[in-house]
Amino acid sequence: MTKPDILKELDHHYFWDVEVDKLDVDQSRRLIIERVFSLGTVREIKLLVNFYGEREVIDLLKNLNYMDPKTLNFASRLFEVPAKEFKCYRRTQLNPQHWNS
Secondary structure, three states: OOHHHHHHOOOHHHHOOOOHHHOOOOOOHHHHHHHHHHHOOHHHHHHHHHHHOHHHHHHHHHOOOOOOHHHHHHHHHHOOOOHHHOHHHHHHHHOOOOOOO
């Protein structure tokens, strides 16, 4: 799949705050991967993993400052990486909340 084609396969609603036509798939890989893992379908996630490569996707996800708990759990189980290896998990453990809203 070529670079511009990958963006055509993703729902443009995930990128409500940017012009999708101006996204560069290399320079904006963090934004693209983060949004698709948080909001996308399994098919779109598979497309990204095939396009960027599993190692690249895992490394990027492991270094995100924030991921919602469901996305963290999904990524952890999908790639068989313990949650404690994700930066967002370690940050949450350092800053416990008194309650969840």
